[in-house]
Amino acid sequence: MSVPPTTPRPRLRDEVRHALFDQADRVTASAEARATTSDLSIDEELNLHSIGWEPVELVSGVSLHSIPFGYWNWGQGEIEGASMAHATAFVNATTHLLREAGAAGGHGVVGVRIDRAVHSTFVEVSLVGTAVRPVNRSRRLERGVFASDLSARDFTMLMVAGWEPLGLATGASFVFAPRRSMGAAIQQQSQNVELTNFTEAMYSAREAAMQRMQEMAIEMHGTGVVDVKVQEGPMSFASHAVGFVALGTVVRLAQAAHRLIDPTMVVALDDASVAFDARTLS
Amino acid sequence: MSEGPLDLPEAAQRRFSQGAFSSGLSVSDFGACLDMGLEPVGLVQGFCAMHWGAYSMSGLGRGTTPFTGAPGAAHGYVQNYQCPHGMISSEHRTWGQNYQQNWIEDAWRTGFNSAYSRMMAEAQALGAHGVVGVIDGENPLSDTGVVEFHLRGTAVRVLDAPAPSATPWSTFLAGQRLAKSFEAGYAPVSIITAVTSVRVWSYCVTEYLLGGTGGMWANAGAAEIHQIVDAQNEVRDLARTRVRASLHGDVLHGAHLEVSAREIGPGDVEFQSRLSGNRVRRFKDFDPLPVPRPTVRLS
Amino acid sequence: MTSPTSDLPEATEHRLEELEKGLFTSDLSVNEFLLIKEVGFHPVGFVMGSSIYHTGLQTRKWSQSQELTKLTEAMYNARELAMTRMEEEANELGADGVVGVRLDVNYYEWGKDAAEFIAVGTAVKAEDGVSRRNQLGKPFTSDLSGQDFWTLRQTGYLPQGLVMGTCVYHIAHRGLGQTLGTTGQNVELPNFTQALYEARELAMTRMQDEAARLGASGIVGVRLEEKSHQWGSHTIEFLALGTAVTKTSENVTLPTPTTIISLDN
Numbered sequence: 001m002s003v004p005p006t007t008p009r010p011r012l013r014d015e016v017r018h019a020l021f022d023q024a025d026r027v028t029a030s031a032e033a034r035a036t037t038s039d040l041s042i043d044e045e046l047n048l049h050s051i052g053w054e055p056v057e058l059v060s061g062v063s064l065h066s067i068p069f070g071y072w073n074w075g076q077g078e079i080e081g082a083s084m085a086h087a088t089a090f091v092n093a094t095t096h097l098l099r100e101a102g103a104a105g106g107h108g109v110v111g112v113r114i115d116r117a118v119h120s121t122f123v124e125v126s127l128v129g130t131a132v133r134p135v136n137r138s139r140r141l142e143r144g145v146f147a148s149d150l151s152a153r154d155f156t157m158l159m160v161a162g163w164e165p166l167g168l169a170t171g172a173s174f175v176f177a178p179r180r181s182m183g184a185a186i187q188q189q190s191q192n193v194e195l196t197n198f199t200e201a202m203y204s205a206r207e208a209a210m211q212r213m214q215e216m217a218i219e220m221h222g223t224g225v226v227d228v229k230v231q232e233g234p235m236s237f238a239s240h241a242v243g244f245v246a247l248g249t250v251v252r253l254a255q256a257a258h259r260l261i262d263p264t265m266v267v268a269l270d271d272a273s274v275a276f277d278a279r280t281l282s
Numbered sequence: 283m284s285e286g287p288l289d290l291p292e293a294a295q296r297r298f299s300q301g302a303f304s305s306g307l308s309v310s311d312f313g314a315c316l317d318m319g320l321e322p323v324g325l326v327q328g329f330c331a332m333h334w335g336a337y338s339m340s341g342l343g344r345g346t347t348p349f350t351g352a353p354g355a356a357h358g359y360v361q362n363y364q365c366p367h368g369m370i371s372s373e374h375r376t377w378g379q380n381y382q383q384n385w386i387e388d389a390w391r392t393g394f395n396s397a398y399s400r401m402m403a404e405a406q407a408l409g410a411h412g413v414v415g416v417i418d419g420e421n422p423l424s425d426t427g428v429v430e431f432h433l434r435g436t437a438v439r440v441l442d443a444p445a446p447s448a449t450p451w452s453t454f455l456a457g458q459r460l461a462k463s464f465e466a467g468y469a470p471v472s473i474i475t476a477v478t479s480v481r482v483w484s485y486c487v488t489e490y491l492l493g494g495t496g497g498m499w500a501n502a503g504a505a506e507i508h509q510i511v512d513a514q515n516e517v518r519d520l521a522r523t524r525v526r527a528s529l530h531g532d533v534l535h536g537a538h539l540e541v542s543a544r545e546i547g548p549g550d551v552e553f554q555s556r557l558s559g560n561r562v563r564r565f566k567d568f569d570p571l572p573v574p575r576p577t578v579r580l581s
Numbered sequence: 582m583t584s585p586t587s588d589l590p591e592a593t594e595h596r597l598e599e600l601e602k603g604l605f606t607s608d609l610s611v612n613e614f615l616l617i618k619e620v621g622f623h624p625v626g627f628v629m630g631s632s633i634y635h636t637g638l639q640t641r642k643w644s645q646s647q648e649l650t651k652l653t654e655a656m657y658n659a660r661e662l663a664m665t666r667m668e669e670e671a672n673e674l675g676a677d678g679v680v681g682v683r684l685d686v687n688y689y690e691w692g693k694d695a696a697e698f699i700a701v702g703t704a705v706k707a708e709d710g711v712s713r714r715n716q717l718g719k720p721f722t723s724d725l726s727g728q729d730f731w732t733l734r735q736t737g738y739l740p741q742g743l744v745m746g747t748c749v750y751h752i753a754h755r756g757l758g759q760t761l762g763t764t765g766q767n768v769e770l771p772n773f774t775q776a777l778y779e780a781r782e783l784a785m786t787r788m789q790d791e792a793a794r795l796g797a798s799g800i801v802g803v804r805l806e807e808k809s810h811q812w813g814s815h816t817i818e819f820l821a822l823g824t825a826v827t828k829t830s831e832n833v834t835l836p837t838p839t840t841i842i843s844l845d846n
Contacts, residue, residue, distance in 0.1 A: 012461060013319035013441075019469035019565045020411065020440055020451075035526055037534035037559070042455065042462045045535070047842065049466060050573045058522065058537050058557075062514040064507040069494030081504055092506060096515065121494030122507060126514070128539055153842060160573060263576040263844050297786040303799040304789060304823060309729035312801045313736045325803050327781065331773030389767030396769060400778075423752065428773055434805070574842040 038130045040111065044152035048110075048132060051159050056131045057104035061096030065089035066122045072238040078208060079174040079241060085123045086172035086245070087212070090116075093125040094168060098145045106131025108146040108165065110155045114247065118174075120237040148249040150227060158226075162255035166220040171212030172245040174235070177201035198242065202232065205244035213246045222250035298324060298408055305436040307415055311457025315414065318461050320438040323408045327434040328401030332393045334422070334429040358382035359516055363485040363509050375549060378485025380513045382520060383552070386479040393420070393431040394475060401433045405450045410437035415456030416473050418558070453560045454536065463535065467569065468562035471532055475558035478520040482513045484549040513553055517541060521557040534559045607703040609681065613727020617680070620734040622705040625674045629701040630666025634659035645753050646776035648783065649816065652749035656818055657787075660684060660745060663698040664722065671720040676704035677713040678721035680730050682743050684822070688811060696810075715741045716796045723824040724802070733801070738826040741795040746787025746821045750780035754815060780819050781805065788821040797825035 038045065038055030048054060065085040072079065101109045112129035129147065132155075148155065148165040158165065178197045209230075217225050228248035235241045297304075305312060305322035315322060363378035397418075405413050416435035423430050435452065453470035455463055460470070484492070488509040518541060525534060537559030544552045607624040609617065617624065634655060663684070671679050682702035688695075704720065707713045715721045723740035725733060733740065752773070784805070792800050803823035810818060 012317060012464070016318045016320070016461075016464050017440060017443060019464055021443060035529040035531050035533060037522065037526065037529075037537055039537040039539065039559070041536060042459050042466060046462055046466055047574065058534070058539060060515070060518045060539065062511055062518070064510050064514075066491035066504055066507055067494060068504055071494075085504060088506070092511075122492055126541070128518075157576065157842065157844070261576045263578045264841075266577040266579055266841070297782055297789055304785065304792075304803050305799065305801055306803045306805075308802055309725055309733045309824075313732045316736050322799065322801075325785065329774050329778050329781075331770050331777060333768050333770050386767070392769065393767075396774075423773070423777075428770060430773070430777060576844050577841045578844050 040130050040152050047153050047156040051156055052135055053132050054135045056106045056133055059097055059100035059104065059109060059131050060128045061093040061100065062126045063089040063092035064122050064124050069121060072120055072241055074240065075176050076178065077176060079176065082174040083172055086118065089123045089125045090170050093127050094147055097127045097129065097147055101131035102145045104131050105133060106145060107133040108148065110148055111151050112147050112149045112168065114149055118243065150249050157261065158251065161261055162253060162257065162259040163251050164254040166222050166250040166252060168247065169213045169216035169225055169250045170247045171209040172243065173205040173208035174241055174243045175201045175205040176241050201242045205242050206232065209244040209246050213248065217250040220250045221252065223252040225250050306434060307436050307456055311415060314457035314461050315438060318464065319441040320414065321441055323410050323437050323439050325434065326401050326404035326408065326413060326437045327432065328397040328399065328404065330393045330396035330431045331423065331428050332389065332431065334427060358384050359480065359520060361512060365486050367486065375484065375486045375489060378488055378509055379483045380509060380516065381481055383479040383481050387477060390477045397431040397433045401435060402450060405437040408437045409439065409446065410450050411440045411443065411446045412451040412470060413437050414453055414460055416452055416454050418475065455560060463562065467564050467566045468533065468535060469565045471561040471563050473558065474525055474528060474534065474561045476521050476524040477554060477556045478517055478524060479552060479554045480513045480517040482509060482551045482553065484509060489549055517553045517555040521555040525557050529561055532561050532563045535562045536560050609703050609727050616727045616731040617705060620731055621708050623708050625676050625704045625706050628667050628670040628679060628704045629699065630663045630670065631697055631699045632659050632662035632666065633695060633697045635695050646772065647751055648780065649749045649751055653747055656747050656749060659696065659698040663700040664743065667700040667702065668719055668722060671704040674704050676706050676720045678723065678740065679704050680723055680725055680727065682722050682724045713739060725824055733826065737828055737830040739829045741797045741825040741827050744788050744791035744800060744823055744825045746784045746791065747818060748780045748784040749816065749818045752776065752815045752817065784819040784821040788823060792825040795825050796827065798827050800825050
């Protein structure tokens with residue numbers, strides 16, 4: 001991506017005076033113009049600007065999907081109703097998010113904050129992010145709007161390297177851990193042995209969840225999923241069931257070839273104290 | 283300014299009459315401000331202690347029918363839900379309702395705005411052009427049923443600039459972040475915060491779906507829980523609409539949106555959404571910065 | 582006759598030489614150490630001061646918001662004592678100032694209403710031999726980190742002293758009648774607003790009085806802490822703390838930073 005050479009910047013101090021006084025009468029954007037809203041930090045916004053993108057609107061999407069009572073009771077194999085509820089809630093929340101982003105003229109949503117909770121009788125998914133687009137290009141892309149939980153910073157680096165995000169992929173699977181026979185349980189009580197039933201259930205949940213995430217990625221014509229986050233373990237409300245959820249951003253190469261970013265080595269002299277945020281003061 | 287604004291406590295007047303400035307800025311932010319030509323003139327603050335009731339509508343509990351005459355209901359969000367089962371029982375909630383609680387939003391705005399205008403009055407008394415590094419919050423005050431709204435920031439004057447003519451501007455940003463936002467072409471206007479509240483009185487279908495007992499009613503086994511989804515999306519949307527209405531075409535930068543849920547009773551939930559950020563005005567056209575140089579730390 | 586100094590055994594000479602060069606102790610990190618050297622200071626020692634203080638009780642009127650002046654004085658004097666003792670240590674080391682001061686209050690099992698106030702920091706001395714003490718002739722104190730100290734020097738300011746002001750305030754309990762009277766209404770309680778306002782402003786004014794005594798031109802990094810310590814929730818200490826500074830040279834404009842993006846996690 002070629003960046004136009006920039007003119008030498010005016011001194012910061014002059015710029016600030018200019019902004020605060022000379023421009024004071026500059027008419028605010030006309031009332032009918034849609035105001036931009038964004039939850040990006042100034043660093044993130046500058047990162048976006050450096051590749052010619054800008055924020056458009058803060059968007060969100062929420063979905064709750066029920067899991068009928070009894071699904072978690074003893075059984076065998078996958079708890080399909082729960083896996084399905086998770087998938088549907090995720091898709092519904094994403095659809096709402098993307099609809100809002102599309103309506104605002106965004107090409108994608110970056111930095112999506114994902115709050116997810118699996119309760120015994122319902123799944124809750126809530127997404128918040130900022131819709132972005134190449135500067136002043138409100139025309140929608142043919143292929144639709146993407147969502148990504150990558151920060152604006154990561155998005156920038158990805159684009160600089162010639163890649164593009166395509167969407168969020170997720171896979172969830174909830175599986176019963178087969179009950180051990182009474183005899184086996186007593187035998188194992190005082191021994192350090194592998195609980196093969198749990199291992200097997202975990203494996204099966206992991207395979208199914210990863211498989212589903214990959215399928216979503218392939219459907220989006222992605223060539224990879226980055227920054228995959230997984231959550232696994234027994235369910236807090238049903239200890240005989242285990243769950244595995246995987247989530248990541250689908251990417252593919254947008255250019256002919258990957259571009260090396262050639263990082264510079266630095267030695268930082270700042271300790272953590274320099275990362276100051278006025279809001280933590282109170 | 284000789285006569286201070288009415289609201290300013292005597293102690294603040296005394297503090298401002300002294301020579302030394304105070305600033306809540308960290309040293310790096312202080313340095314960055316000086317670099318920008320912003321000179322700190324004093325730490326300014328504003329408070330408002332409010333009685334914070336039990337959020338109930340003065341005795342109007344959940345009635346037997348959806349209400350229509352609630353305060354503000356006429357111009358707020360209201361959505362009704364009707365039982366599809368056609369059965370009557372005291373256990374069975376035949377109707378449900380989502381509604382916007384305008385009176386909570388109004389009370390919240392009163393508290394916030396009072397604290398804000400007091401802080402700005404202090405800034406004006408100091409002859410400041412703006413207030414940077416604002417921190418805001420509401421704290422319950424011990425066990426008194428009192429909530430205190432507080433705002434704090436550092437008032438600044440622009441070096442070698444004409445005396446301020448209008449209300450000072452304000453921003454949550456300070457230091458380098460503020461400098462960078464100027465470089466990005468944004469001039470600060472004011473901080474913006476809005477709180478909206480939606481109350482949910484659930485009806486049978488919502489109850490069954492949340493409780494997982496929808497299977498009894500054949501068609502409501504596994505489904506999206508519309509009433510809650512509506513409320514959740516609406517409470518976010520209301521907050522954004524409210525903020526948008528006060529932007530007047532400007533930009534909301536560095537927004538933060540959070541939603542909390544509070545269960546008031548069985549089948550009775552309040553969702554509160556809080557959206558805050560910096561209202562900023564674009565003062566120059568888009569001018570991309572050079573692509574930052576990627577670095578890897580050697581340690 | 583040889584000169585008297587050469588009478589000293591070789592080892593002693595060597596030792597004195599070492600001490601003159603100064604062996605130092607400090608709780609500064611390596612980064613902080615390097616940055617302090619960068620602006621022409623050298624650490625001379627880790628200094629501390631403490632005072633164990635009995636903070637007696639003061640009767641509070643149930644229904645009245647008021648300052649508890651005795652407690653205010655106790656809290657202030659105890660900290661002041663700890664700070665002064667730390668300053669004395671720095672003084673003995675011939676230091677120009679103390680950086681990275683931390684001010685803590687500890688409560689121990691053994692003393693009800695007794696608290697230990699501690700001040701610790703690293704004493705530093707200017708390498709060019711010119712005194713950088715404050716106008717009272719004492720070493721300056723500051724809660725600035727090494728990084729902050731470096732940055733502050735870049736702006737042409739020098740710390741004069743860690744300044745503080747405190748105010749212990751009792752907040753009125755509300756009578757039952759009052760509570761019932763306003764149930765369900767979210768309205769402002771002007772008396773509360775006013776009382777809390779007053780308490781904070783008092784703390785800040787006192788802090789500023791200290792800065793004025795040092796002839797400082799400003800206070801940076803002001804923090805406002807609100808703590809109930811062990812007095813129950815209706816009695817609150819409002820503590821304002823900051824570093825008083827004075828301009829010693831013209832602004833040194835910060836160099837134009839390079840825009841970087843860190844690839845570290």
